[in-house]
Amino acid sequence: MPEFLELLPPPEALKRLMDHLQPQPRLEEVDTIQALGRVTYDGVNAPHALPSFARSTVDGFSVRAEDTYGATEALPAYLRVAGEVPMGKVAGFALPKNQCALIHTGGMLPDGANAVVMVEYTQQVQVDEVEILRAVALGENVLKAGEDVAEGQEVIPGGIRLRPAEIGGLMALGLTRVRVSQQPRVGIISSGDEVVPPEQEIKPGQVRDVNAYTLSALTQDLGGVPVRYGIIPDRVKPMRIMAEKALQECDVVVITAGSSASTRDLTAEVINALGTPGVLVHGVEVRPGKPTILAVCNGKPVIGLPGNPVSALVIASIVVTKVLEALLGVRRFTPAPSVQARLTLNLPSQAGREDWIPVRLVSGPEGYQAEPVFGKSNLIFTLVRANGFIRIPADATGLHAGQQVEVLLS
Amino acid sequence: MPEFLELLPPPEALKRLMDHLQPQPRLEEVDTIQALGRVTYDGVNAPHALPSFARSTVDGFSVRAEDTYGATEALPAYLRVAGEVPMGKVAGFALPKNQCALIHTGGMLPDGANAVVMVEYTQQVQVDEVEILRAVALGENVLKAGEDVAEGQEVIPGGIRLRPAEIGGLMALGLTRVRVSQQPRVGIISSGDEVVPPEQEIKPGQVRDVNAYTLSALTQDLGGVPVRYGIIPDRVKPMRIMAEKALQECDVVVITAGSSASTRDLTAEVINALGTPGVLVHGVEVRPGKPTILAVCNGKPVIGLPGNPVSALVIASIVVTKVLEALLGVRRFTPAPSVQARLTLNLPSQAGREDWIPVRLVSGPEGYQAEPVFGKSNLIFTLVRANGFIRIPADATGLHAGQQVEVLLS
Numbered sequence: 001m002p003e004f005l006e007l008l009p010p011p012e013a014l015k016r017l018m019d020h021l022q023p024q025p026r027l028e029e030v031d032t033i034q035a036l037g038r039v040t041y042d043g044v045n046a047p048h049a050l051p052s053f054a055r056s057t058v059d060g061f062s063v064r065a066e067d068t069y070g071a072t073e074a075l076p077a078y079l080r081v082a083g084e085v086p087m088g089k090v091a092g093f094a095l096p097k098n099q100c101a102l103i104h105t106g107g108m109l110p111d112g113a114n115a116v117v118m119v120e121y122t123q124q125v126q127v128d129e130v131e132i133l134r135a136v137a138l139g140e141n142v143l144k145a146g147e148d149v150a151e152g153q154e155v156i157p158g159g160i161r162l163r164p165a166e167i168g169g170l171m172a173l174g175l176t177r178v179r180v181s182q183q184p185r186v187g188i189i190s191s192g193d194e195v196v197p198p199e200q201e202i203k204p205g206q207v208r209d210v211n212a213y214t215l216s217a218l219t220q221d222l223g224g225v226p227v228r229y230g231i232i233p234d235r236v237k238p239m240r241i242m243a244e245k246a247l248q249e250c251d252v253v254v255i256t257a258g259s260s261a262s263t264r265d266l267t268a269e270v271i272n273a274l275g276t277p278g279v280l281v282h283g284v285e286v287r288p289g290k291p292t293i294l295a296v297c298n299g300k301p302v303i304g305l306p307g308n309p310v311s312a313l314v315i316a317s318i319v320v321t322k323v324l325e326a327l328l329g330v331r332r333f334t335p336a337p338s339v340q341a342r343l344t345l346n347l348p349s350q351a352g353r354e355d356w357i358p359v360r361l362v363s364g365p366e367g368y369q370a371e372p373v374f375g376k377s378n379l380i381f382t383l384v385r386a387n388g389f390i391r392i393p394a395d396a397t398g399l400h401a402g403q404q405v406e407v408l409l410s
Numbered sequence: 411m412p413e414f415l416e417l418l419p420p421p422e423a424l425k426r427l428m429d430h431l432q433p434q435p436r437l438e439e440v441d442t443i444q445a446l447g448r449v450t451y452d453g454v455n456a457p458h459a460l461p462s463f464a465r466s467t468v469d470g471f472s473v474r475a476e477d478t479y480g481a482t483e484a485l486p487a488y489l490r491v492a493g494e495v496p497m498g499k500v501a502g503f504a505l506p507k508n509q510c511a512l513i514h515t516g517g518m519l520p521d522g523a524n525a526v527v528m529v530e531y532t533q534q535v536q537v538d539e540v541e542i543l544r545a546v547a548l549g550e551n552v553l554k555a556g557e558d559v560a561e562g563q564e565v566i567p568g569g570i571r572l573r574p575a576e577i578g579g580l581m582a583l584g585l586t587r588v589r590v591s592q593q594p595r596v597g598i599i600s601s602g603d604e605v606v607p608p609e610q611e612i613k614p615g616q617v618r619d620v621n622a623y624t625l626s627a628l629t630q631d632l633g634g635v636p637v638r639y640g641i642i643p644d645r646v647k648p649m650r651i652m653a654e655k656a657l658q659e660c661d662v663v664v665i666t667a668g669s670s671a672s673t674r675d676l677t678a679e680v681i682n683a684l685g686t687p688g689v690l691v692h693g694v695e696v697r698p699g700k701p702t703i704l705a706v707c708n709g710k711p712v713i714g715l716p717g718n719p720v721s722a723l724v725i726a727s728i729v730v731t732k733v734l735e736a737l738l739g740v741r742r743f744t745p746a747p748s749v750q751a752r753l754t755l756n757l758p759s760q761a762g763r764e765d766w767i768p769v770r771l772v773s774g775p776e777g778y779q780a781e782p783v784f785g786k787s788n789l790i791f792t793l794v795r796a797n798g799f800i801r802i803p804a805d806a807t808g809l810h811a812g813q814q815v816e817v818l819l820s
Contacts, residue, residue: 032608036627050791053614059671065444087644088604089615095453095617104604104672105787106717108615148789155791156615164631168624168719171608172617193497194516198442198581204463205518207582214578217446221574234497251486262514267637307516309578319473335778337747337773359747368745374465376517379558379584381460381565383575387745402657409747410573 007285009394010354013294016280020296024230025181025329032170035162037223038180039328042158046173049146054109056085061100061130062113063082068135076123076131085110100130109142116141143388149173159331161223186219186320187246188212189254190231191239191263192307197231210309210380211256218316224252224323234263239270243302245276251327253302256319257291258311264291267304271295274302276352285394286354289315309380314356314389317410337409341368343390348398358386359407370407386410417695419804420764423704424732426690430706435591435739439680445572447633448590449738452568456583456697459556464519466495467663468551471510471532471540472523478545486533486541495520510540519552526551538749559583567809569741571633588681594737596629596730597656597663601649601673602717607641620719621666632734634662644673649680653712657684661737663712664730667701674701677714681705684712695804696764699725719790724766724799747819751778753800758808768796769817770807779816796820 008016020112044115056062063079071077085091091110100117101110116212118141135299149155154336155173162178164269170178198208210229216226229246239255240359245251253274257267272278275297278317284292288311293304301323305312343360349355359370370390375382388407392399399405418426418746437451466472473489481487494512494660495501501520505511510527511520519526528551531544559565565583566576572588580588600622603641608618619641628638656663663684665734667677682688685707694702698721703714715722751771759765769780780800785792798817802809809815 018497033623033626036630051617051788055617055788087615088600088606089613106617143786143788147792148785149752156794164624164627165790165796165820168620168723169790169794171618171623172719174608174610174612176609176620192497196498199586200584200586202462202584203499205497206460207516208584209576210582213443214574215583216443217574217577220446268491276429295589309582313574313578335749335773335819338749339747340750340816352777363745375558376553378465378467378553380463380575380579381558384566384579386575406750408746410574410575 003306005336007283007290008281010284010286010318013281013284014319017294017296017301017319017324018322020277020280021326022299023326023329025327027179028182029177029179032167032176032178035180036167037163038162039223039330040156040158040162041179041181041329042382043154044156044175044178046151046153046155047175048173049151050149050172051143051145051147052233054145055143056103056105056107056109056116056141057143058116059105059116060103060116061132062095062103062109063100063132063136064095064097064112065115065138065140066134067098067115068132071132071135073133076133079130079132081128081130083102083299091234114138114142117240120153131142138314139157158328161330161334163297176275181328183226184251184324185227186224187227187229187250188215189229189242189246189253189255191234191257191267192231193234195231211305211307211312213319214309214313215254215256215316218313218320219324222321223328224324228398234266236270239266240273243274244271247297247300251300252320252323253300254305254316255302256305258393264304268293271297271302271304285352287357288356294317294319307406308378310378312380313383338388339368339409340404340407341370341398341407342366342406343401343403344369344371344403346398347372347392349392349396351397352394354394355392356394358382359390360385360387361387361407370405417693417700418691419695420694420728422727424729426624426730427704427706427711427729428736430687430690431711431736432709433736433739434601435737437589438592439587439589441655442577442586445588446574446577446589448572449633449740450566450568450570450572451589451591451739453564454585455582456512456559456561457585458564458583459561460559460582461553461555461557464555465553465765466513466517466519466526466551467513468528469515470513470526470529470551471542471653472505472513472519472526473508473510473542473546474522474764475525475546475548475550477508478527478542478708481542481545483543485649486543489540489542491538491540524548524552552777567742569739571740571744591738594634594661594734595659596634597637597639597660598625599639599652599663599665600655601665601667601677603642603644605641615786621715622716624719624723625664625666625726625730628723628730629734632731633738634734644676646676647697649676649820650683653680653684653715656783657710657712658706662733663710663711664715664726664729665712666715667717672715678703680781681712681714682708695762696766698766702729704729718788720788720792748798748816749778750814751780751815751817753811753815754779754781756808756811757782757802759802759806761807764804765802767800767802768792769798769800770795771797771817780815786787793820
């Protein structure tokens with residue numbers, strides 16, 4: 001059997017996978033304080049308006065705006081001081097006509113007041129009298145009740161990854177618990193007769209498992225929970241037993257194949273036996289990462305990655321990212337972090353194939369320079385030396401030195 | 411006393427703070443598997459070469475390159491098959507002249523072999539004889555021992571934040587423990603007579619503490635450990651007692667002041683009493699965030715942030731980020747994640763002042779558009795609505811609609 005029946009371009013390959021998934025995020029309620037990076041399960045509505053009362057945005061005197069009309073330095077308005085608004089409390093008095101009250105930033109406007117004059121534009125002439133040197137408009141220097149958020153308003157949509165700002169916003173509303181999507185469990189299976197665990201001394205011919213750990217770390221970064229199933233020999237039966245167990249216990253299964261063509265075919269065979277529809281994509285027109293398998297078995301995504309560490313991590317960064325976002329129900333468009341840089345070398349690329357080139361960023365007087373880090377795709381330290389990747393799309397035949405490129409940070 | 415004696419531009423303000431710090435990262439050894447995002451304390455050297463033996467990068471026949479010279483499809487070289495190289499083991503035989511051995515990707519070259527012919531360029535004519543249809547050069551399709559990493563080579567420098575690639579690289583070398591910098595403890599004190607904890611019902615005039623939680627989340631994001639000291643009344647004595655405790659127990663202290671000028675002066679007074687040299691910067695020429703205090707007390711950074719949540723988070727994103735990077739010993743230049751976008755509106759800006767404008771990114775056919783999110787700087791949900799910030803430097807007088815801008819992702 002020829003290994004690759006059909007090589008799909010990466011976007012089509014990914015689309016074919018996603019078209020076969022109906023991910024159903026599962027609800028979990030957690031303490032807001034623990035929720036950084038979690039994804040909202042559904043929209044959050046404000047239990048009350050914010051601010052919940054009219055607040056001053058400056059230090060000064062709260063007034064009725066109309067009492068200040070026409071006031072200038074040459075011809076000030078004179079207002080009686082009715083009192084001082086204590087912080088964190090109601091004033092305890094209403095503001096009569098032609099009176100004002102000392103107020104601090106964040107203080108609650110007394111009844112009757114509708115604007116605040118900054119202290120810089122006032123002059124206290126007596127203990128209980130102030131000159132207003134500048135007129136204020138209705139609502140000036142005031143945060144109105146509900147100006148940030150109205151009661152009942154959706155303040156955070158569903159499918160949003162919570163950042164520090166959202167954590168703060170929830171706390172402002174007294175929402176100390178939040179409904180988020182459960183973290184998907186990603187089952188990770190390594191295979192290869194030559195592969196041994198990291199803690200083991202290697203004998204000639206052996207290499208240590210790298211993929212299980214880069215994939216675990218990537219999974220953590222993406223908000224999933226990695227579950228490692230160890231290293232399986234390159235034979236159908238043990239691989240199938242382990243894959244079935246992983247499929248049962250996890251939401252996604254990732255198998256890194258041994259590196260030879262025969263073991264890759266074995267992975268495809270095992271995946272096809274796991275459930276329907278089975279293998280959807282076998283081979284992607286991308287370098288590195290051509291021998292990628294994308295499958296759905298009984299509603300769960302199963303991904304067969306190339307054995308070599310660079311290919312495995314590049315493909316996982318593309319595919320596992322999308323799959324986990326779908327399982328988490330991420331809906332807000334999140335731009336991939338990137339920087340613009342100037343390429344230092346010509347980079348030829350075969351038309352029809354998407355290329356991902358690891359680059360090192362160097363900061364120069366005219367911005368960043370992107371230096372390609374060359375290395376065979378088996379060399380994990382190629383990625384350690386790189387800050388990110390340049391993606392050369394399938395329809396391009398290469399990039400030239402000096403060209404402005406987008407570097408996707410890794 | 412005038413509140414701001416001298417307003418410094420943000421870069422100078424930050425420099426003055428950093429010039430007074432001699433941060434000493436502290437060593438901690440952790441399991442590599444737990445080390446994602448941690449920062450290397452010092453350089454990591456390879457205990458052995460990688461790969462540790464010459465490996466094939468393809469499926470095919472390992473050969474002596476000289477035995478294939480001149481081979482073409484029309485005039486193949488005929489080589490005897492000495493055997494098959496098992497995966498994960500030494501071949502168990504040396505390759506005699508004019509012989510070859512079947513080998514799989516990742517297999518260890520037998521003694522005597524110095525190149526591999528891809529299986530596509532061979533034809534098995536008998537069980538023990540193969541036609542070689544194309545000559546290979548010395549080392550072709552072979553990863554040499556040490557081609558990724560030489561024994562003793564520094565593979566990861568000190569001061570690097572560990573990504574999935576580094577975790578994998580460490581595992582490849584059998585380094586299941588790694589020396590990292592301890593996570594700095596960031597003491598967070600909120601103040602303000604109007605501020606109550608998030609779990610509390612608010613009465614008129616009260617607001618819930620937001621800053622302690624946005625700052626905790628930011629600290630977590632940056633690799634520090636937040637320690638919250640609660641909400642202190644706006645009086646010197648309780649604030650000083652708590653600040654002293656925090657300074658003793660933590661590596662950094664952040665105090666968010668009440669929002670009025672008088673409580674900000676109180677914060678400066680408390681910080682000055684904590685230790686020498688005390689307040690270095692009182693007021694930064696930036697919006698939002700002008701009333702920022704930067705101090706060093708007995709060797710530790712102490713930061714006084716404006717009370718309003720947007721200012722506090724913007725300034726912390728600039729200052730606390732730098733301080734934590736210094737305390738962690740981060741040395742590798744890390745580009746701030748950003749995207750290029752086209753501005754949808756004119757943005758005026760006062761010359762001499764740096765402005766940070768929250769924007770929402772919208773993906774369009776010609777790339778991203780950046781829509782400014784307007785809102786008074788007291789409104790935390792302004793930040794929730796934004797994907798990032800545009801920084802307008804002090805020497806610019808504004809940006810115009812349609813202009814290409816860099817959006818720093820938040």
